[in-house]
Amino acid sequence: MNPMPAVQFDHDPQREALEWFARLRQPGGDERQRKAFALWCQDPDNARAFAALESRWQQLQSPPARLRPREVAVRRSHWGKALGALFLLLLAALAYLYWPLMQRLGSELHTAAGERRSLRLADGSTLHLDSASAMNVDLRSRTRQLQLVQGQVYLEVMLDGRALEVQVDDARIQVFGTRLMIARNSDYDELVVLSGKAMVSQGGDQRMVSAGERVRFNPVRIDAVEKADIKTADAWRNGQLAARDMPLQQVLERLASYQGQRVWMMDEQTAYRRISGDFNLDRTGETLDSLAAAQQLRVNNLLGQWLIVR
The missing domain is CATH 2.60.120.1440 (Jelly Rolls)
Incomplete structure (x- = not known):
């Protein structure tokens, strides 16, 4: 079996800095992770992006050095808390979306x-x-x-x-x-x-x-x-998903994973609907469209990361 070509990712120091910032604050870090981070920081652009991110984080965490009138200080405090909460929410969202990818890239074989x-x-x-x-x-x-x-x-x-x-x-x-x-x-x-x-x-x-x-x-x-x-069980090695009385959500998740996406089912009853069939894993876009039409589903793509199924 010939391996399929690996997906290429553009080098983006700012995005990668956010991913490392979130990853390093996850529990369970080990020596291999620290070595990978040190290797990543050897690129000057990466090091500058991470330093700038840490500087902004410290600014959000540190109280103002000098407070003027009380009403201005209270307003700034509210803005700081709101920005801090927004920043943490963004980090949490990035960690949730990219953690599987970072976990794979941190493994020896992937x-x-x-x-x-x-x-x-x-x-x-x-x-x-x-x-x-x-x-x-x-x-x-x-x-x-x-x-x-x-x-x-x-x-x-x-x-x-x-x-x-x-x-x-x-x-x-x-x-x-x-x-x-x-x-x-x-x-x-x-x-x-x-x-x-x-x-x-x-x-x-x-x-x-x-x-x-x-x-x-x-x-x-x-x-x-x-x-x-x-x-x-072995059909995937030949590029096929052989579903035999399988829940519809499980089939959709399997197909979507080949595109690097996750599935959000809006109807629990539809999610547990049992289906059978052979599905092409090498042309998952077309396969998903055909399956959605056959099952009378509406599928919306959200930010390239989620498939919202109704």
Whole structure:
């Protein structure tokens, strides 16, 4: 399978400075993030943009050095609070919109929206990454460690005498086979085993999954193991979304993610409507238009980031 070309992003120091400003104030920062920020600041334009942003932030946070008449001071105080609240709201909106992208770019292996890529690891294993997916890989120790940060991966494991584990948030997947698929969705994660076995562990709960089976899990529980439709689960590698009695919202979210967009359903009853069909992931614009017409939906594009569905 030939990988699709990566999406190119224009260099915009002001926008990137806002993203870094929001990202550095998120909890859970690590050494890798600080090194990435230091590398970004080596560009003089980037450094100046970030310094200017910090200066404006300090001005908003600092009280006026000298107050004149009381009514002027009160007015300025109100304006300062309003501007500060507006600035924080803008930062929160930017962080919400761009955090998935920043999280991907901060991972060792990642794909852009609409891109699929196959990668051979140093141990001989192969990763097939779906659109907008991200992984971290550490093969140095006696137990090979992978972490699925976003998206979906089809993993072909090379057996070399060492154990292999995949981390998905707090869940740990011990791999005893050679082929499996792991996907992260908005409300659950999923493991499908195509060859061999794998065990999902979380807290004190665990499930053993054999070839031809799947299991769904989230931070609260691990569901019962079920039979898997392998052809349906694996269809994305050939650019197809094979929906079988799938909620309409889930289909729309899957298609929209290939365009780097999110879906906002205005009608909850419509969101849970069950549909089946095969949808082209490589021409998602046309596919979304056809699906909207077939389901009698009105779809509006908001700022290139959201699809509002009525």
